[in-house]
Amino acid sequence: MKSKSATSWSATQSEDLYGFKRWGAGHFGVDAGGFVAVQPLADGRAIRLMDVVTEAAGMGLKAPLVIRFQDLLRHRVVQLNEVFSRAIREEGYKGDYRGVFPIKVNQLREVVDEVVAAGKEWHYGLEAGSKPELMVALAMHEGGKGLIICNGYKDPDYIRLALLGRKLGKKIILVVEQLSELDEIIRLAAETGVKPLLGLRVKLQTRGEGKWATSTGDNAKFGLNTAEILFAVERLRKARLSSALRLVHFHIGSQVPNILTIKNAVVEAARFYCQLAQMGFPMGYLDVGGGLGIDYDGSRTNFDSSMNYSMDEYARDVVHNIKEICDDAGVDEPDIVSESGRAVVAPHSLLVVEVFERINKRESLGQQHRPREKHKIVTDLEDMLKNKARLGRLERYHDAVQKKEEAFSLFSLGYLDLENRAAAEQIFWQICEQIGRETDRSGYVPEELRDLKKLLADQYVGNFSVFQSLLDHWGLDQLFPVAPLHRLNEKPTVNAVLVDITCDSDGKIDRFIDLQDVKDYITLHPLNNKPYYLGIFLTGAYQDIMGDLHNLFGRVNEVHVFLENDEPNDFYIEEALAGSRVSDVIEGVQYQWEELCRRMKQQIDHATKKDLVKPREGVRLLEFYESQMSAKTYLNIERGGGRKPKA
Numbered sequence: 001m002k003s004k005s006a007t008s009w010s011a012t013q014s015e016d017l018y019g020f021k022r023w024g025a026g027h028f029g030v031d032a033g034g035f036v037a038v039q040p041l042a043d044g045r046a047i048r049l050m051d052v053v054t055e056a057a058g059m060g061l062k063a064p065l066v067i068r069f070q071d072l073l074r075h076r077v078v079q080l081n082e083v084f085s086r087a088i089r090e091e092g093y094k095g096d097y098r099g100v101f102p103i104k105v106n107q108l109r110e111v112v113d114e115v116v117a118a119g120k121e122w123h124y125g126l127e128a129g130s131k132p133e134l135m136v137a138l139a140m141h142e143g144g145k146g147l148i149i150c151n152g153y154k155d156p157d158y159i160r161l162a163l164l165g166r167k168l169g170k171k172i173i174l175v176v177e178q179l180s181e182l183d184e185i186i187r188l189a190a191e192t193g194v195k196p197l198l199g200l201r202v203k204l205q206t207r208g209e210g211k212w213a214t215s216t217g218d219n220a221k222f223g224l225n226t227a228e229i230l231f232a233v234e235r236l237r238k239a240r241l242s243s244a245l246r247l248v249h250f251h252i253g254s255q256v257p258n259i260l261t262i263k264n265a266v267v268e269a270a271r272f273y274c275q276l277a278q279m280g281f282p283m284g285y286l287d288v289g290g291g292l293g294i295d296y297d298g299s300r301t302n303f304d305s306s307m308n309y310s311m312d313e314y315a316r317d318v319v320h321n322i323k324e325i326c327d328d329a330g331v332d333e334p335d336i337v338s339e340s341g342r343a344v345v346a347p348h349s350l351l352v353v354e355v356f357e358r359i360n361k362r363e364s365l366g367q368q369h370r371p372r373e374k375h376k377i378v379t380d381l382e383d384m385l386k387n388k389a390r391l392g393r394l395e396r397y398h399d400a401v402q403k404k405e406e407a408f409s410l411f412s413l414g415y416l417d418l419e420n421r422a423a424a425e426q427i428f429w430q431i432c433e434q435i436g437r438e439t440d441r442s443g444y445v446p447e448e449l450r451d452l453k454k455l456l457a458d459q460y461v462g463n464f465s466v467f468q469s470l471l472d473h474w475g476l477d478q479l480f481p482v483a484p485l486h487r488l489n490e491k492p493t494v495n496a497v498l499v500d501i502t503c504d505s506d507g508k509i510d511r512f513i514d515l516q517d518v519k520d521y522i523t524l525h526p527l528n529n530k531p532y533y534l535g536i537f538l539t540g541a542y543q544d545i546m547g548d549l550h551n552l553f554g555r556v557n558e559v560h561v562f563l564e565n566d567e568p569n570d571f572y573i574e575e576a577l578a579g580s581r582v583s584d585v586i587e588g589v590q591y592q593w594e595e596l597c598r599r600m601k602q603q604i605d606h607a608t609k610k611d612l613v614k615p616r617e618g619v620r621l622l623e624f625y626e627s628q629m630s631a632k633t634y635l636n637i638e639r640g641g642g643r644k645p646k647a
């Protein structure tokens with residue numbers, strides 16, 4: 001692009017367009033060279049993402065690539081503990097904060113390791129929701145002050161594992177989610193002679209808000225209703241386990257966008273807590289569950305992918321409301337437990353995707369077709385393109401759609417030949433583009449014309465799978481910030497949606513963050529025969545483990561990055577995890593690579609006998625097939641070779 005506007009574009013304008021400052025929480029920005037830079041500790045020390053991408057590629061780890069910033073993860077743990085400490089100090093609260101990290105949000109060992117190490121000073125603990133997670137928590141947890149909270153469905157062995165932890169002196173609390181669990185716990189406590197610590201998960205009436213609103217209320221999957229709580233405490237008394245009851249727990253769902261929901265839930269749960277304390281149970285902990293959000297779109301609203309509060313405000317409200325209710329009831333203020341997962345891990349990692357192809361609807365129809373005998377419908381459309389009647393854009397759009405549909409009916413009835421149909425389609429898209437350009441210049445855009453802009457957006461094809469790396473976008477319409485990692489001092493001029501390489505029309509990103517609403521496209525740079533990289537940000541929570549093997553793509557490459565002052569780029573890659581290889585993913589669905597190679601050999605031998613291939617060629621073909629077993633599953637993009645990206 002040589003136009004003036006292209007050269008007058010600045011990195012700051014890009015920063016604003018893609019919203020880095022709004023959703024980046026002080027960690028993400030654009031440097032003067034037009035590159036995205038990350039400040040893991042938000043202290044001015046910045047790492048250029050493209051430097052990491054280049055270094056990783058040098059190690060054989062090309063995009064799609066997950067980059068984890070271990071210092072950013074540490075920073076979030078510290079931040080969460082500090083905001084609670086501050087709120088406790090400022091409110092003159094008498095209890096402590098004893099947060100736990102819910103392992104299900106990111107189970108990767110390097111993540112759990114970092115979280116445990118970062119939280120040591122505050123006795124930050126772990127939360128498990130299943131037996132495998134509890135096995136991890138038991139081994140990774142250290143010290144006698146931090147908690148292990150046991151949620152989820154529990155079989156006898158799950159309970160035995162928790163009792164094992166008790167024997168080692170760990171503060172491990174079994175949260176009763178169903179009455180039947182309580183009977184098992186009582187039986188096994190007697191059997192092993194170990195006294196458990198118990199919590200009750202209460203089913204709140206406070207309705208959640210956001211995508212996980214059904215986590216509360218009468219139809220919630222977990223928790224005890226009021227009558228069941230009364231049953232439970234009776235049973236504990238009878239079993240002489242009254243002194244085991246220590247905690248009240250609730251969880252109103254993840255990503256709660258509205259602070260009012262949180263306040264109401266905390267108040268209701270604090271009442272439960274006080275009632276139980278007044279009934280004479282020792283208590284000591286109030287667990288407010290997860291739900292602390294991430295402002296994915298940076299709008300600071302109660303929209304699903306946003307939140308209308310800050311982490312500070314969350315901590316202050318939790319502390320303040322518990323204090324108020326307890327003081328009112330004359331009950332000692334409990335230690336506060338929170339199970340914030342998303343808010344701790346989401347910002348620390350991102351997915352890097354290489355875009356290698358652009359698909360444009362009108363271009364894909366080829367050059368303008370000039371039918372030998374032009375049908376009247378084609379000349380009508382041509383007149384419309386010239387807009388001789390000087391109609392408004394909406395009216396022209398309606399007329400063009402009508403003509404296009406007429407052309408399709410004529411074709412079906414046999415009155416229009418292939419060439420005329422192609423010409424009609426071609427001119428239709430030209431008219432749409434013309435109207436689209438006019439829309440850009442005027443302010444108000446009627447709904448139909450907004451849809452037209454979406455229709456006109458190009459498709460940028462990225463080497464990744466939504467099903468592996470962004471399942472919440474596919475399944476829950478959750479929005480993640482997307483932005484180029486470089487060329488940010490060039491004006492982006494192409495409206496596009498991002499499609500992945502799975503053979504599934506759902507495999508795409510066509511909803512993007514926007515301050516007002518949701519955008520149907522993102523504005524990107526024209527491709528230029530060089531690699532073009534996009535970052536999909538804030539993907540550190542849930543996405544890694546929810547991903548599936550659709551089309552057998554499997555795990556992507558991954559690097560773990562640390563800040564380092566003595567290194568030339570101020571960072572080093574400590575750990576590199578190679579993505580799935582073909583042999584890995586096919587074994588997951590019960591094929592053995594040796595068996596497949598043997599079958600291929602038979603077929604090639606057979607073809608050689610029949611003289612379909614020469615013996616020497618047969619050997620080469622088999623070698624190639626075998627070598628692909630250890631190839632990575634994603635596209636191996638060769639530039640300058642066979643596959644040239646279309647600009």
Ligand SMILES: *Cc1c(COP(=O)(O)O)cnc(C)c1O
Nearest residue numbers: 251254255290291339340341342
């Ligand atoms: C999933 C879950 C969490 C984590 O929630 P976030 O919103 O990610 O903080 C906490 N507690 C329980 C019981 C959960 O099921």
